[in-house]
Amino acid sequence: DGAQRRKSDHIEVVRAGHAASACDPGFDAVRLVHCALPELALDEVDLSTRLLGKPLAAPLLISAMTGGPARAERINIHLAEAAQELGIAFAIGSQRIALERGGAAGLGAELRRRAPDVLLFANLGAAQFVRGYGPEEARRAVEMVGADALVIHLNPLQEAIQPEGDRDWRGVLDALGVLAAALAVPVVVKEVGFGLSPAVARALVARGIAALDVAGAGGTNWALAEGARGEGRTRAVAAAFADWGVPTAIAIRLVRAACPTVPVIASGGVRHGVDVAKAIRLGADLAGQAAAVLPAAMESTAAVVEHFTILRDQLKVACFATGARDLEALRRVPLLDEA
Amino acid sequence: DGAQRRKSDHIEVVRAGHAASACDPGFDAVRLVHCALPELALDEVDLSTRLLGKPLAAPLLISAMTGGPARAERINIHLAEAAQELGIAFAIGSQRIALERGGAAGLGAELRRRAPDVLLFANLGAAQFVRGYGPEEARRAVEMVGADALVIHLNPLQEAIQPEGDRDWRGVLDALGVLAAALAVPVVVKEVGFGLSPAVARALVARGIAALDVAGAGGTNWALAEGARGEGRTRAVAAAFADWGVPTAIAIRLVRAACPTVPVIASGGVRHGVDVAKAIRLGADLAGQAAAVLPAAMESTAAVVEHFTILRDQLKVACFATGARDLEALRRVPLLDEA
Amino acid sequence: DGAQRRKSDHIEVVRAGHAASACDPGFDAVRLVHCALPELALDEVDLSTRLLGKPLAAPLLISAMTGGPARAERINIHLAEAAQELGIAFAIGSQRIALERGGAAGLGAELRRRAPDVLLFANLGAAQFVRGYGPEEARRAVEMVGADALVIHLNPLQEAIQPEGDRDWRGVLDALGVLAAALAVPVVVKEVGFGLSPAVARALVARGIAALDVAGAGGTNWALAEGARGEGRTRAVAAAFADWGVPTAIAIRLVRAACPTVPVIASGGVRHGVDVAKAIRLGADLAGQAAAVLPAAMESTAAVVEHFTILRDQLKVACFATGARDLEALRRVPLLDEA
Amino acid sequence: DGAQRRKSDHIEVVRAGHAASACDPGFDAVRLVHCALPELALDEVDLSTRLLGKPLAAPLLISAMTGGPARAERINIHLAEAAQELGIAFAIGSQRIALERGGAAGLGAELRRRAPDVLLFANLGAAQFVRGYGPEEARRAVEMVGADALVIHLNPLQEAIQPEGDRDWRGVLDALGVLAAALAVPVVVKEVGFGLSPAVARALVARGIAALDVAGAGGTNWALAEGARGEGRTRAVAAAFADWGVPTAIAIRLVRAACPTVPVIASGGVRHGVDVAKAIRLGADLAGQAAAVLPAAMESTAAVVEHFTILRDQLKVACFATGARDLEALRRVPLLDEA
Ligand SMILES: Cc1cc2nc3c(=O)[nH]c(=O)nc-3n(C[C@H](O)[C@H](O)[C@H](O)COP(=O)(O)O)c2cc1C
């Protein structure tokens, strides 16, 4: 049906490159100072961290994606198994269709069986919570996969472009506050590629949101993605937003400055482990990737493991080459501008 | 004859892209901060405004264009009907030929019948007012179409390039002051694509000019347009001015700062509704487009409606995605540089 | 012979584009503020000026060039006749060959007969004055063409690249001081495309030099020109200097600031009359062109007249479009950065 | 065997351009002010200098390179003979294979016989000194070629990328301090193309290191070089480091500011003698080149002589064209930014 077709279209559109932001995520302008004398063993570099009380082998997140039910099942199993194998976090895509259809669409208990130890995020859209959803639906989403936390995505621009989109966002902030208070698990809020601003970040933290994912501009652009799926006018309206949003590297700095103590996830145009290192240096706790993982996700668990092994190794080498034994040290590495 | 042929040439030259400025209008460097939690319904976004006492459904202006009489009639009817349908402002092209020939050249009372409710601007060139025109001719131009206001265009560089141009601009400022005092309707002054400077803006406002259209550099370049129509030397002289003028985004800031209370229209290289949003954020009250509308204008009323519907929808989505319920709120949206 | 062959080679090399600097002359970054209400008649714009006591119809100079004797004669006659017709200044190329051979190489009294009224500059290289030349040779060069002033060119980098070049520049400054004191006509000093620095400008003025031509980087590059004529090693050495020198627009500012009262000529990569207007705004009294005139110079007097008529008209229009009635006013026109 | 094959691979990879950094070495942004009146004879320009007590005809270093033994012998003999002929410094490539195999791999006493007078640097990797090497091995390396000093290279990022690399860098700083105290000859420390930072430079000088070679980013990139030799994952990990490191021109400034009195060698993306002049102006004592010399090094002694003759002549002309009689004067030449 419509909703499933849409999800399936998204995958095609992203893979074809039609959803690539015209905006620079901003990592190239950030230069870490090389350390020629690390006084470290590479093997000693410790990428482990904790988020929301759960240990992670590396500060990496497989960002939320989902496909049409048929494909989604395979994709999600590949991602879950890889997350388990690597000890990194995994956010499933929106569970709305699964919630509403009853069928789990690849998002059922099987997923948790494949990834018993990972920090697993359930996922729902914020707009739903002023459209009938409440703590009850959120609890069902969390339980469906045995998630450790619930991610709520904010995608107002995507919804505004989409002709059938949810375009009434009044009361969303309050609803998220209610949700945060009512749920046993922490609630994380994210954008989907246009970035959280400092004002929004502050408002969310004030309502009890436990962590933020800036999901900034420079990677997947959901206005273009909806435009590419749409007919003439939708596509034309969307085109004006090709360069829209807060670039990821800037969003990290701003959100970190606005909310000094809340965990911050960096996503949106993260290309490799050197970008991850920069994101962490700028204040992020974890970095996530979505579109860049999609080809591997469609292939196999092994392909996803290989993809994130490379990212993790790049991050490890970046720590080594800046003389940082762990992520705490990486946060104090000098930037070239400040040297 | 010559004057009509010239107008017709302009259309060809603009459509062929020979009149495109080499200057960047400056909108890309202005970044609006995305708001991931708008707390708004898209439908609630109110683009309505008033200019010179008349209501507008959106802060949009179909900028002055005109063709050779034969084509002008069709073009102007398409534009008038679209403006009426959308509730936006419409500025007709220069009425000089019509005034001097008696024939209305598509600029007669019929136009107002097609667009009974729109904010309609009559149009004459400033240089005429030191060359025999006075309040009487201005009144006739206004009455010819039942205009709400008179736009006077300043195009000294275009006239200087054009071998047969009006090259004596002494006394124009005084003549515009006389006109403003004598006319029952407000007088608006605009450039045609090289921008109003703060000094000129201040001088005009001091003489009683009611509103300004910066018509800055970055869109249509009338030196190149005349060059493309001319023979070798004219073309060669014009080529040096390809990058001339005050870029639109800079002109808006400067004119707004120089004249804090006068209505300011932004035109010159406005590409889409996100540029409109930026123009308004920088201080404009309305944004206008000319060359980009030309293809639709030559086609049909429906094409023009579609063109501006897209612009209006882009502007509406830009308001929504910055959390701005109306244009007043849009003016207070943070810029990324200031965040 | 060798010297004549070299001069002839230079023309081929320049025309083929092998001597084009990789450096930006810097004019694009200078933006004159457009004036939409000039309160002027274009015909009223007065480009006339005086330099070294002689009137000029426009602040333009045909910069020093010369060819092999055979061609030089035609070239110089075209340039001289055009300068006379337009009332602009004319600098002949180096007279060294003519001085040393006796033959005038197109640089004899005939030239002055063709251009009886122009500000005419004789030309010799500075290095000659520590290699046997003195006031006597300078006087002969001036008298050969009945020049109003003598231009001495400083081209140490060109000489250093050229295997047979004059590479001993010790004592040149003193020799120029002696020359300035001994000669009845003013002595002007110029570079040939790498720019005068403030320190050199100050030293020259302190020795009685009457005017300076910055001849900055961004147009003809004489290291590349000699490289293109030379064999492998010369060419390789020269290539490192493709981007060398003080860009013309910067040289004008710096020299004007260092020497507030001395006449300054701007040359080096001046493309058209808008660049001339910018040069004057930055502090120059005259602007000169060499390589860009070469094709017209080889063709006919009429071609040179047409070339400079276009430049003059561009400058006139630039004055009009900034509201500047004359060059004094042009010097006070606002720059966009300062607006 | 493996180590020799690796060295040989490096040569292919560098020559094929696969190891070229994506980073700008930063020399283009540094502009020396041209001096149109040098008051010098080109022949008078004195490029001679001393380093570590030994005289040099020019401040040039043939940076450390080495090939597989078979080729290395020819390469090193060409380089040594050229260094001798030109009076410049020569650093041989790593002597580890030679030390461990007994065979000199082209790095034996023959080398010194070909270059009796040059400032000759022995070369070992820093990581070896926490892996069994000590002053004894260092002394053997120095004696093997009769070196004047020992260069220790720091290449942690290269080792980290290389699957078989030395990835434990703990204790290296202390080991270098021990070495500096124990050895009769001075110890120089260098990077290999990612730059020394001010902190590392200071630490090394505090341990008695006699001179530093910044070997900054912008030339050969050893992560890419190892990536190009490796299989899929190695190559993928390396790719993230294409733009890594402190750009050479910035490294020179920072290291010079951090260590005002220690001799500093500049290498990494030095293209020609004008870059050498800029490096010296920024604070370097010598400038070195590796990859750019490789083609000549593989050809003949004459080709290497020709290569460095061009560099030296460019430097000499750059001194002349800035009015600098010697390197001391070159260090005081104004930069355009400061003029
Ligand atoms: C195919 C695809 C599907 C996605 N679906 C969801 C989703 O259901 N829920 C969500 O919160 N984000 C979703 N996202 C957004 C990503 O989680 C992420 O925030 C965004 O794409 C930016 O990261 P990127 O530039 O690495 O792709 C999706 C992204 C992709 C590429």
Ligand SMILES: Cc1cc2nc3c(=O)[nH]c(=O)nc-3n(C[C@H](O)[C@H](O)[C@H](O)COP(=O)(O)O)c2cc1C
């Ligand atoms: C074909 C054409 C004809 C125009 N004719 C007039 C005119 O008669 N009067 C006038 O004030 N402006 C005229 N303009 C200028 C526009 O109103 C506008 O100021 C300018 O083109 C900059 O906007 P743009 O970059 O969107 O084209 C004309 C523009 C075009 C493209």
Ligand SMILES: Cc1cc2nc3c(=O)[nH]c(=O)nc-3n(C[C@H](O)[C@H](O)[C@H](O)COP(=O)(O)O)c2cc1C
């Ligand atoms: C073909 C040619 C010959 C030149 N010969 C001389 C010369 O004899 N004496 C001199 O002072 N300058 C000479 N110049 C330099 C020019 O006068 C001028 O300073 C320089 O070319 C920069 O101007 P441009 O960029 O417009 O070419 C010559 C230039 C050219 C193109």
Ligand SMILES: Cc1cc2nc3c(=O)[nH]c(=O)nc-3n(C[C@H](O)[C@H](O)[C@H](O)COP(=O)(O)O)c2cc1C
């Ligand atoms: C083929 C090749 C082999 C090299 N081998 C060594 C080496 O054995 N020891 C060393 O200290 N540096 C070595 N280097 C690094 C250079 O000495 C130099 O620091 C680096 O390449 C940056 O200079 P470049 O950009 O001019 O190549 C080598 C460089 C090249 C190109």
